[in-house]
Every structure is written in structure tokens, then in C-alpha cells.
Amino acid sequence: MSKAEELRRKVKRRKIIIQAVLIGVSLLVVYGGFTTARTNLAAQGLTSGFGFLERSTGWDYSFSLVQKDIRDPxxxxxxxxxxxxxxxxxxxxxxxxxxxxxxxxxxxxxxxxxxxxxxxxxxxFRNIPLILQLVFLYAVLINLPGPRQAMSLADTVFxxxxxxxLPGLSVSPGIAVALLLASLAMGVLLIWTKLPFFRGLAVWIGGSIVLCLAVTAAFRPEGAGMFSVPELKGLRFRGGITxxxxxxxxxxxxxxxxxxxxxxxxxxxxxxxxxxxxxxxxxxxxxxxxxxxxxxxxxxxxxxxxxxxxxxxxxxxxxxxxxxxxxxxxxxxxxxxxxxxxxxxxxxxxxxxxxxxxxxxxxxxxxxxxxxxxxxxx
The missing domain is CATH 1.10.3720.10 (MetI-like)
Known part of the structure; x- marks a missing residue:
């Protein structure tokens, strides 16, 4: 065995030993943190584990893309x-x-x-903190007029x-999200085919429109049109996308x-x-x-x-x-x-x-x- 090869093996062994030590120390730190946290939780009468995921929440929240209930786990x-x-x-x-x-x-x-x-x-917009922009914008939006005095554009956008x-397709939120994901997947596929930029963009837009219309025609509620336009009924808008x-x-x-x-x-x-x-x-x-x-x-x-x-x-x-x-x-x-x-x-x-x-x-x-x-x- 040459001296150069022996030197390379020594360097390789040294690297393996250093990496093993670092991994061992990291695992010990993680284990120590875990056991300390578990001991502290037990001292406070709190149980650990993921069994709580099956318990009912008992509280509500504002927005969901799928059906929700206060009794959801x-x-x-x-x-x-x-x-x-x-x-x-x-x-x-x-x-x-x-x-x-x-x-x-x-x-x-x-x-x-x-x-x-x-x-x-x-x-x-780059030099103002994002959370400050959000809070300012939200303060402006919540002070807009109510539904009865809502600002409108051609009596279709409020x-x-x-x-x-907004006007929207007559499909459930779940199907709308599926259409969005399908459109994104179509865009990735077009990138894979390496179409020229404008041609790929035109194919993506056209394909997404055709897909949305086809799915809406197949899954819209019986008797409903292809599109749903929001209308003010009482104190809230019905139909369309909110x-x-x-x-x-x-x-x-x-x-x-x-x-x-x-x-x-x-x-x-x-x-x-x-x-x-x-x-x-x-x-x-x-x-x-x-x-x-x-x-x-x-x-x-x-x-x-x-x-x-x-x-x-x-x-x-x-x-x-x-x-x-x-x-x-x-x-x-x-x-x-x-x-x-x-x-x-x-x-x-x-x-x-x-x-x-x-x-x-x-x-x-x-x-x-x-x-x-x-x-x-x-």
C-alpha cells in the first residue's frame, strides 16, 4: 500500500469518526431535551403523546375549504x-x-x-414590514361599507x-381547489415539455379554461347554470364566490x-x-x-x-x-x-x-x- 493511499484512508477514517461523534452528541442533546420536557410536563400533570388528536375541539374558526363542525377532532x-x-x-x-x-x-x-x-x-413595498402592511390593509378593509352599501362593479363584483x-363556477369549494391543483400540475407538465414561453402560457390558460368548464358541466348542482353570480339577499350575498x-x-x-x-x-x-x-x-x-x-x-x-x-x-x-x-x-x-x-x-x-x-x-x-x-x- 502506497503512502498516499494510506494517508487518504486515515483522512477518511478521521472524517467518519468526527461525523459519528457529532451525530452521537446531537442525539444525546435531543434525548436529554425530550426527557426533560416529559419530566416537566408530568410534574405539571400534563400528558404527552398524540392521543389528543382524536379528541373533539369544541371551538370554531372562520375559514375552511371543506365542511367543518365544532365537534371535529x-x-x-x-x-x-x-x-x-x-x-x-x-x-x-x-x-x-x-x-x-x-x-x-x-x-x-x-x-x-x-x-x-x-x-x-x-x-x-419592500421596505415596509409585511405584518405592518397586512394590519394597515385589514384596518382599511374592515371599515368599508356593509353589504347593503357594498361597492359594485357592473352589479357582478361587490x-x-x-x-x-365574485362571479364563479357552480361547483363546491373542494372541486374548485381540485381544479386549482390540476391547473398547477398542467403548468408543471408544460414546463417539462419545454414549450416556448408564450405558446406554453396560451396552452396553459386555454387548457385550464376548458378543464374548468368541463368539470363544472359534470359536477354542477342539478338545475344550476354554469356560472353563479352573487346577489344581495337580506343582509348577505348569496351565490358566486365569497x-x-x-x-x-x-x-x-x-x-x-x-x-x-x-x-x-x-x-x-x-x-x-x-x-x-x-x-x-x-x-x-x-x-x-x-x-x-x-x-x-x-x-x-x-x-x-x-x-x-x-x-x-x-x-x-x-x-x-x-x-x-x-x-x-x-x-x-x-x-x-x-x-x-x-x-x-x-x-x-x-x-x-x-x-x-x-x-x-x-x-x-x-x-x-x-x-x-x-x-x-x-
Whole structure:
């Protein structure tokens, strides 16, 4: 055996020993913390374990995508909160990405007025804390007129202190959420096929519309039309889609805040595209739109995707601010559950596990998307 090979083996053994020691110490710390917590809970007469998940909660909350009842067990109530978090996070990610790309492109524009307006937007919403924006927006929304004096647009869209009422498909909330997930899956499939940007966008929008109409025709209530329009009956609106004031405030606040950060990511990616490529496009007689869609954006995406994934993860974590205005996301449900059940450690573990699962999935998707966008060596 050569001296070089013997040295490599010694280094390898030393690394294995160091790693084993670190893992052992970490396990001892975790075990010590667990046993100490269990001893303290027992001293206070509190039981540990997840058996409480089968107990009835006995309390209500504001928003749910599925049918709920005050007698639901903790397991179902936590699942409802998890669905609400996924719902708000998914909408926020889509909207912040769309607005972020729009504003980031405006910041890269040659028109001074457009560029200045986009810069002012970014500086305002990026530098004010998100929770402050949410509380301010919520204070404005709850002081809007009541349903009888609601602001209306063409007598089809209404805005009051109860929320926003919109025309919608005649399907249950559960089917609507399934349609949203199917549309997102269709978008991922189109990314996999690597269609050109505008063609893929047109196929995605068209396919989503056809899917929604087909599902509505199959699952709408008997005698109902394809669309349901909100109508004021008594002191509340019936029909259509009602977006509660807490949900509306959450979506708007996260979108305004997150799109400012994504705009900077997009602007930075566009700035990294070599000027020679755009000049070559101009020399070929391409329009500004063609240069943006066929040269600048495809090249910029390769540097945009990794930081964009970080922003998506942040948008999902930002849903926890809903506790400030009483929106029943997972963090709010866990907070109330801790107060009512006393199972602090178990509920915090569930909360951390849920966010690890969701954000881990987003990280995997970002890595996959980044790999798909890389230039292939020939």
C-alpha cells in the first residue's frame, strides 16, 4: 500500500469518526431535551403523546375549504388549517410570480416613466414590514361599507366589509381547489415539455379554461347554470364566490410585498444577459417583445430560478402572519390548539413537520426546474 493511499484512508477514517461523534452528541442533546420536557410536563400533570388528536375541539374558526363542525377532532381541524395554508400560499406564489415578473421587466424598461414607477413600487413595498402592511390593509378593509352599501362593479363584483364577492363556477369549494391543483400540475407538465414561453402560457390558460368548464358541466348542482353570480339577499350575498375579508387581506398583502422582492430578482437576471445578444437581436430586426421573449427572458431564467425558489419558500412561510388578523391557517389553528389542549410540544412538532414537508417539496421543485432550464452541453 502506497503512502498516499494510506494517508487518504486515515483522512477518511478521521472524517467518519468526527461525523459519528457529532451525530452521537446531537442525539444525546435531543434525548436529554425530550426527557426533560416529559419530566416537566408530568410534574405539571400534563400528558404527552398524540392521543389528543382524536379528541373533539369544541371551538370554531372562520375559514375552511371543506365542511367543518365544532365537534371535529383536532386531527381534522389541523388538516383544515394545513389546507388553508397551502391554499393561501399557492395563490400568493402564483400572483407574486406574475406581478414580480411584470414589475421586474418594467424596471428593466427603457421608458423612464415606466422604470421610475416600478422602482417606486419596489422601494415602498419592500421596505415596509409585511405584518405592518397586512394590519394597515385589514384596518382599511374592515371599515368599508356593509353589504347593503357594498361597492359594485357592473352589479357582478361587490366589495364590502364582509369581503369580496365574485362571479364563479357552480361547483363546491373542494372541486374548485381540485381544479386549482390540476391547473398547477398542467403548468408543471408544460414546463417539462419545454414549450416556448408564450405558446406554453396560451396552452396553459386555454387548457385550464376548458378543464374548468368541463368539470363544472359534470359536477354542477342539478338545475344550476354554469356560472353563479352573487346577489344581495337580506343582509348577505348569496351565490358566486365569497372571499372573506381576512383571506382577501392576506392575499393582497403577501402579493404586494412578495412581488417587490421577485421584481428585484427578475431585474437582476435580465441585467446579467450580455448586451451583445440583444444587439444581435436588434440587428436581425426583432421587435422589443421578441427580443424579451426569445433572448433576454430565456437567458435570464437560468439565473433567476434559484433565488426565485427562495422567494417561493418565503411566501409559504409568510402565511403565518394570518394569526395577526384571525385567519385560520395552520399557525393560527396550532396556536388555538395549544391554548385549548396544552399539548405544546406535539403541536409545535406538527407545525414544524408540515412546513418542512411543504417547503422541502418547493425546494425539490425548484431544483428540478433549475435543472430543466440549464443549457445542455453538446
Amino acid at each position: 383536532y386531527a381534522r381541524t389541523l388538516f383544515v388549517g394545513f389546507l388553508n395554508t397551502l391554499f393561501v400560499g399557492s395563490i400568493a406564489i402564483v400572483l407574486t410570480t406574475l406581478f414580480g415578473f411584470l414589475i421586474g421587466t418594467a424596471r428593466d424598461a427603457s421608458n423612464l416613466a415606466v422604470k421610475t414607477a416600478a422602482t417606486v413600487y419596489v422601494q415602498i 366589495m364590502s366589509n364582509r369581503g369580496m364577492m 372571499i372573506p375579508i381576512e383571506l382577501f387581506g392576506m392575499i393582497i398583502a403577501i402579493t404586494l410585498y412578495g412581488s417587490a422582492y421577485i421584481a428585484e430578482v427578475v431585474r437582476g437576471g435580465l441585467a446579467q444577459v450580455p448586451k451583445g445578444l440583444t444587439e444581435a437581436g436588434q440587428a436581425l430586426g426583432l421587435t422589443k417583445a421578441a427580443i424579451w421573449s426569445r433572448i433576454k427572458m430565456p437567458m435570464a431564467l437560468r439565473s433567476i430560478i434559484p433565488p426565485l425558489g427562495n422567494q417561493w419558500i418565503f411566501m409559504m412561510k409568510a402565511t403565518t402572519i394570518g394569526v395577526a388578523i384571525g385567519f385560520s391557517d395552520l399557525f393560527y389553528i396550532v396556536s388555538i390548539s395549544i391554548t385549548q389542549s396544552g399539548q405544546t410540544l406535539e403541536l409545535i412538532a406538527i407545525l414544524m413537520g408540515a412546513f418542512l414537508l411543504v417547503n422541502g417539496g418547493l425546494a425539490v421543485f425548484t431544483n428540478w426546474l433549475n435543472a430543466r432550464m440549464k443549457l445542455k452541453a453538446h
